[in-house]
Each structure stands twice: as C-alpha cells, then as structure tokens.
Amino acid sequence: METPTPQPASTFASGDTPFMSAADLAGYAASLRTAQAMREREGLDRADKAQADLIKRLSEPVELTPEKVQEITATLLHRLRIAAEQGKKELQVMRFPNALCTDAGRAINNVEGNWPETLTGRPRQAFEFWRDRLQPSGYGLRAMIVDWPHGLPGDVAFFLTWEAAQP
Structure with a gap:
C-alpha cells in the first residue's frame, strides 16, 4: 500500500510555502498508522504460515537410516x-x-x-x-x-x- 501524499490546505503568510491543516495532518497520521498496521499484519501472516509449516515438517518423523x-x-x-x-x-x-x-x-x-x-x-x-x-x-x-x-x-x-x- 502506498502512503498517501496529502495536498496542502493552506499556505504560510508569505503565500508560497505549503502548509498542512490540522485535519490534513490528522488524516495523514491515520493513513500512516493504517499502512504500518497492514505491514505488521502481513508480517504476522507470514510468521503464522512459517510456524504452521515448521510444525507440519517437525510432525513428520525422520527415517533414521x-x-x-x-x-x-x-x-x-x-x-x-x-x-x-x-x-x-x-x-x-x-x-x-x-x-x-x-x-x-x-x-x-x-x-x-x-x-x-x-x-x-x-x-x-x-x-x-x-x-x-x-x-x-x-x-x-x-x-x-x-x-x-x-x-x-x-x-x-x-x-x-x-x-x-x-x-
């Protein structure tokens, strides 16, 4: 998931420096938290799959030749x-x-x-x-x-x- 780039809602008094409104900043922070949570969830899903694969592999006895x-x-x-x-x-x-x-x-x-x-x-x-x-x-x-x-x-x-x- 790409992190969204918010569009500035207002500018400084000079009129040429973009500035994010408080609402835009809150939305941006929420988007970052959502993206981070999704990355963590994907990591947990991969870890859970690896754990299940390990359990399956270790459940099978090895032929002791x-x-x-x-x-x-x-x-x-x-x-x-x-x-x-x-x-x-x-x-x-x-x-x-x-x-x-x-x-x-x-x-x-x-x-x-x-x-x-x-x-x-x-x-x-x-x-x-x-x-x-x-x-x-x-x-x-x-x-x-x-x-x-x-x-x-x-x-x-x-x-x-x-x-x-x-x-």
Missing part, C-alpha cells in the same frame, strides 16, 4: 566439542513449537516426570535418540519452555548436558 544416524552424530559431536572448548556444560540441541507436545508444554513447564510422553514427531525422536544413544554415555537432557509470547508457554528447547570429570 544408518547414514542419517552417522550424520546426526557427527554434527552433534562437532557442536559438543566447540561447546566444551568454550567451557560450557550444556548445549541447546533442538527448539520447537509447544504444539508438538500433546499438552502444549504443560508437563515440561511443570517439570513433571512424564513430560517425554507428551512429545510427538521429531522432538519425540530426538528424545529417543538421547535416551538410547547418549544417556548411556553420561549425557543428560533438560527440556524447558524458552519463550513466553503474550505470557503463555511458547517454544520448547532441549539442552544436552554434561558434567566435567572430577579429579
């Missing part, structure tokens, strides 16, 4: 080494909309022991990957709500944790 497991493991190991070199003891390994939990993240938010049962799609696969392959090697997994849009639980993140060996 030996090659895919090797790819995931290599990428994860690389990221873990970088985090350890930086002195960190945890690494965010996944972030996803709370819509991928059957309870919208309530069990995770309340730190209930059965929170893994609420997971669906790829988050469920990620939990199972940790449980079957990483937990036996001493890695922990922490899940938490990481954003709160409008004061309500939003995205969930998984953090892979580890402790340094004690001498």
Whole structure:
C-alpha cells in the first residue's frame, strides 16, 4: 500500500510555502498508522504460515537410516566439542513449537516426570535418540519452555548436558 501524499490546505503568510491543516495532518497520521498496521499484519501472516509449516515438517518423523544416524552424530559431536572448548556444560540441541507436545508444554513447564510422553514427531525422536544413544554415555537432557509470547508457554528447547570429570 502506498502512503498517501496529502495536498496542502493552506499556505504560510508569505503565500508560497505549503502548509498542512490540522485535519490534513490528522488524516495523514491515520493513513500512516493504517499502512504500518497492514505491514505488521502481513508480517504476522507470514510468521503464522512459517510456524504452521515448521510444525507440519517437525510432525513428520525422520527415517533414521544408518547414514542419517552417522550424520546426526557427527554434527552433534562437532557442536559438543566447540561447546566444551568454550567451557560450557550444556548445549541447546533442538527448539520447537509447544504444539508438538500433546499438552502444549504443560508437563515440561511443570517439570513433571512424564513430560517425554507428551512429545510427538521429531522432538519425540530426538528424545529417543538421547535416551538410547547418549544417556548411556553420561549425557543428560533438560527440556524447558524458552519463550513466553503474550505470557503463555511458547517454544520448547532441549539442552544436552554434561558434567566435567572430577579429579
């Protein structure tokens, strides 16, 4: 939408400098607010579509072929080494909309022991990957709500944790 250019309603005393009337200025400001609101709405519509696409994609489990497991493991190991070199003891390994939990993240938010049962799609696969392959090697997994849009639980993140060996 183009921002309208108001026509001046009057001039300064010199007669040659255009000047906007108060009514014209109010109309111009209203037009600017309308245009801004439309741009924001379009942005929200695009964000909502991207969120829906992400939920759809993450709802579909990934086929865990030996090659895919090797790819995931290599990428994860690389990221873990970088985090350890930086002195960190945890690494965010996944972030996803709370819509991928059957309870919208309530069990995770309340730190209930059965929170893994609420997971669906790829988050469920990620939990199972940790449980079957990483937990036996001493890695922990922490899940938490990481954003709160409008004061309500939003995205969930998984953090892979580890402790340094004690001498």
